Amino acid sequence: xNTYVELVKSYPIYSAMIQFAILGTLGDVMSKWMQKxxxxxxxxxxxxxxxxxxxxxxxxxxxxxxxxxQAFVDGLEAHKLIPHLGKFGKAFAVSFSMNI
Numbered sequence: 001x002n003t004y005v006e007l008v009k010s011y012p013i014y015s016a017m018i019q020f021a022i023l024g025t026l027g028d029v030m031s032k033w034m035q036k037x038x039x040x041x042x043x044x045x046x047x048x049x050x051x052x053x054x055x056x057x058x059x060x061x062x063x064x065x066x067x068x069x070q071a072f073v074d075g076l077e078a079h080k081l082i083p084h085l086g087k088f089g090k091a092f093a094v095s096f097s098m099n100i
Contacts (some may be wrong), residue, residue, distance in 0.1 A: 016063045017056040024055030069094045 008015045028051055032042035043051070073093045076082045085093055 013060060013063055016059040020055040020059030020062070021052040024058065025051045065098060066094065069098050072097060 025048060029042060029048075033039050036042075070090075073082070073085075073090060076093075077084060077090075082093065
């Protein structure tokens with residue numbers, strides 16, 4: 001587990017790209033499985049590869065957005081515009097600010 005954490009900390013963009021490519025594409029495939037009610041290969045391998053690239057690109061924007069909104073919440077807290085938040089509160093504030 002420590003190796004994984006160190007890898008993610010050392011290569012945040014690349015690790016996000018790999019994770020999103022795998023999990024996002026798997027989610028696309030599983031949604032087709034649920035629509036049809038059976039397990040099958042819904043896309044050609046070339047389409048699966050393109051979907052993995054698509055999810056990897058999306059990962060870059062999401063990673064930068066989370067980093068930016070983390071700084072946004074830290075700035076609000078530093079200027080006393082919001083109360084001091086714990087770990088959970090800060091995570092909630094980042095997610096909330098991204099969604100509004």
